[in-house]
Amino acid sequence: MRSADILRFARDAATGYPLRTSLSVLAMAIGVAAVVVLTALGDGARRYVVEQFSALGSNLVIVLPGRSATGGFSPANAVTTTPRDLTVDDAFALTRQPSVRRVAPLAVGNSEINANGRLREVVVAGTTSTYLDIRSFNMAQGAFLPEADWNRGAPVAVIGSKIKQEIFGAAPAVGELVRLGDRRLRIVGVLKSVGQGLGMNTDEVVFVPVSVAQNMFNSNTLFRVLIEARSRGEIEAVKQEAAAVLKARHGGEEDITVITQDAVLATFDKLLRALTAAVAGIAAISLAVAGILVMNVMLVAVTQRTGEIGLLKALGARGATIRNAFMAEAAMLSLVGAFTGYGLGLLGAFVLRRMYPVFPAYPPDWAVIAALGTALGTGLLFGIMPARRAARLDPVQALMKH
Amino acid sequence: MSLIRLAGIERVFHLGDSTVHALNRLDVAIESGEYVAIMGPSGSGKSTLLNLLGLLDRPDAGSYHLEGRDVTTLSPDEQAAVRSRRIGFVFQSFHLVPRLTAAENVALPMMLAGIPAAERTQRVAQALKDFGLDRRADHRPDQLSGGQRQRVAIARATIMQPAVLLADEPTGNLDRATGDDVINLLEALNQRGMTLIVVTHDQKIGSRARRQLMMEDGELRHDSLRDGALPAA
Numbered sequence: 001m002r003s004a005d006i007l008r009f010a011r012d013a014a015t016g017y018p019l020r021t022s023l024s025v026l027a028m029a030i031g032v033a034a035v036v037v038l039t040a041l042g043d044g045a046r047r048y049v050v051e052q053f054s055a056l057g058s059n060l061v062i063v064l065p066g067r068s069a070t071g072g073f074s075p076a077n078a079v080t081t082t083p084r085d086l087t088v089d090d091a092f093a094l095t096r097q098p099s100v101r102r103v104a105p106l107a108v109g110n111s112e113i114n115a116n117g118r119l120r121e122v123v124v125a126g127t128t129s130t131y132l133d134i135r136s137f138n139m140a141q142g143a144f145l146p147e148a149d150w151n152r153g154a155p156v157a158v159i160g161s162k163i164k165q166e167i168f169g170a171a172p173a174v175g176e177l178v179r180l181g182d183r184r185l186r187i188v189g190v191l192k193s194v195g196q197g198l199g200m201n202t203d204e205v206v207f208v209p210v211s212v213a214q215n216m217f218n219s220n221t222l223f224r225v226l227i228e229a230r231s232r233g234e235i236e237a238v239k240q241e242a243a244a245v246l247k248a249r250h251g252g253e254e255d256i257t258v259i260t261q262d263a264v265l266a267t268f269d270k271l272l273r274a275l276t277a278a279v280a281g282i283a284a285i286s287l288a289v290a291g292i293l294v295m296n297v298m299l300v301a302v303t304q305r306t307g308e309i310g311l312l313k314a315l316g317a318r319g320a321t322i323r324n325a326f327m328a329e330a331a332m333l334s335l336v337g338a339f340t341g342y343g344l345g346l347l348g349a350f351v352l353r354r355m356y357p358v359f360p361a362y363p364p365d366w367a368v369i370a371a372l373g374t375a376l377g378t379g380l381l382f383g384i385m386p387a388r389r390a391a392r393l394d395p396v397q398a399l400m401k402h
Numbered sequence: 403m404s405l406i407r408l409a410g411i412e413r414v415f416h417l418g419d420s421t422v423h424a425l426n427r428l429d430v431a432i433e434s435g436e437y438v439a440i441m442g443p444s445g446s447g448k449s450t451l452l453n454l455l456g457l458l459d460r461p462d463a464g465s466y467h468l469e470g471r472d473v474t475t476l477s478p479d480e481q482a483a484v485r486s487r488r489i490g491f492v493f494q495s496f497h498l499v500p501r502l503t504a505a506e507n508v509a510l511p512m513m514l515a516g517i518p519a520a521e522r523t524q525r526v527a528q529a530l531k532d533f534g535l536d537r538r539a540d541h542r543p544d545q546l547s548g549g550q551r552q553r554v555a556i557a558r559a560t561i562m563q564p565a566v567l568l569a570d571e572p573t574g575n576l577d578r579a580t581g582d583d584v585i586n587l588l589e590a591l592n593q594r595g596m597t598l599i600v601v602t603h604d605q606k607i608g609s610r611a612r613r614q615l616m617m618e619d620g621e622l623r624h625d626s627l628r629d630g631a632l633p634a635a
């Protein structure tokens with residue numbers, strides 16, 4: 001029997017029993033759609049995080065105080081216990097390195113802002129004028145912290161858009177005096193809203209000169225030092241320079257950790273990829289279930305069409321021909337189901353993107369290929385048994401069933 | 403050389419503890435172009451014999467030569483090829499594929515044999531015309547009368563121009579008049595040289611054949627060729 005005829009015969013057989021055909025197509029479609037939508041969600045989450053990181057600013061190297069656990073435990077480190085403070089002078093020393101474009105120290109603490117008769121808890125971030133460019137933020141009103149000696153900052157503050165909204169409403173904030181903890185500061189600028197970011201929400205932060213923040217919290221150490229490399233290729237150089245400079249300044253001790261945005265990103269990326277794969281795996285179970293359903297449907301088909309199988313044998317069909325016809329039918333059910341499911345999945349992802357525009361819910365290619373492959377594979381795999389059963393039927397017995 | 407030569411054929415069915423000798427040491431030879439009626443009481447082994455002749459079943463003992471070739475020793479695929487090219491079946495219950503049209507049903511053996519679609523279409527059209535079914539080509543079996551269905555089945559059985567046509571109670575599901583039409587059709591085919599073997603309960607139909615084989619308890623009791631005409635009952 002010619003392949004084209006086998007396919008046509010299988011197609012007619014499938015469409016000849018619309019109910020059972022549509023049921024197994026539906027099961028397969030749901031399985032594939034589940035994989036597509038769930039991986040779109042997982043991969044969307046990954047992309048979202050990646051985008052958020054990119055929004056941190058490009059070519060960023062971050063210095064934090066203390067040795068990271070990944071550095072390994074050494075007795076020498078253990079003896080000299082407490083790390084030295086990561087100070088503003090340390091940060092300033094980094095500005096002189098060749099691969100460094102900009103440096104911004106960051107000291108963070110909590111306080112209360114009191115202005116316009118309102119009181120509110122806020123996060124206070126002490127930094128310098130360079131911070132604005134490193135983070136690529138924009139001003140809504142006024143200007144960012146002025147350029148000044150890092151150790152002698154003016155009594156000024158820049159507030160996030162949400163704080164501005166909550167305290168001043170529509171009234172202008174720039175030029176107003178506010179009380180932050182026990183300080184009186186003048187507002188010089190309002191940041192443009194950047195929405196929910198990773199970590200702290202910048203819209204709810206009050207930025208002050210780093211020296212003001214350190215006085216306020218009575219602490220010398222910085223929370224982070226953000227360094228922007230001159231180019232992407234110089235990130236590694238910046239890492240080395242920062243480590244070397246700070247080691248020298250800290251009496252030869254490696255008591256800081258330098259991380260790059262890339263490294264953090266890679267970790268998140270890996271984590272979320274694993275998560276997506278896991279979700280895909282769980283969704284794939286529904287494909288296996290669909291495969292079993294296809295098998296059942298095909299077994300029913302073999303029983304239902306026993307007389308027909310006997311007839312085909314009487315008319316000279318070889319066992320292989322009958323097996324191929326039933327395999328082709330199972331493959332068609334899976335294939336149509338898989339592509340229907342793919343369509344449904346894309347539609348689902350589209351709806352997700354419409355509902356959450358910030359969330360790039362696109363299914364990854366590998367998931368689509370895997371889902372279609374698994375659907376076809378399971379369909380064929382589970383089609384083998386019924387097809388062989390059909391091929392092995394005793395023609396005399398089969399013909400008696402009608 | 404006989405078209406069909408059976409020697410010492412036995413077919414035994416085991417049902418639990420009991421064994422049924424459906425065919426018992428059967429020796430028959432049928433020449434090309436013969437018109438044979440197989441008759442006998444229910445359970446006498448007529449259908450079993452026909453299935454064996456059609457290579458749908460294998461004997462437990464004995465040999466079967468078709469056109470001089472021992473076909474009992476062939477592999478299943480070789481037997482399928484013989485069924486495809488040399489044997490045509492007509493069944494009591496027509497056995498048409500319900501989702502296929504009359505034309506598609508007739509084309510089925512050619513499709514299974516891998517004959518190209520263009521040739522199929524042409525041969526099916528000719529066959530439907532020969533059997534007076536050209537206006538029913540696109541009808542599905544449930545849109546056809548019993549007689550028309552059996553005509554489609556006969557067209558299908560003969561489309562590959564087999565050497566022998568095997569019919570098990572071809573009129574069993576038909577009324578007298580349509581049954582006679584079908585028999586006339588089969589006899590016309592026989593007159594054009596096709597060997598015709600018909601299993602029937604119907605004395606009248608059986609007596610129209612030139613040769614009668616009377617079966618009883620799996621044995622051949624009477625062969626009109628060997629023993630002369632049937633004793634008047």
Ligand SMILES: Nc1ncnc2c1ncn2[C@@H]1O[C@H](COP(=O)(O)OP(=O)(O)OP(=O)(O)O)[C@@H](O)[C@H]1O
Nearest residue numbers: 415416417422424443444445446447448449450451
């Ligand atoms: N698959 C089987 N298993 C067991 N016994 C069987 C089988 N097929 C046939 N037989 C037995 O073999 C004997 C012959 O059966 P067969 O069908 O050939 O009879 P028949 O002459 O065609 O009868 P009828 O006129 O009723 O169609 C019967 O006793 C039947 O019960």
Ligand SMILES: [Mg+2]
Nearest residue numbers: 448449450570
């Ligand atoms: Mg019978």
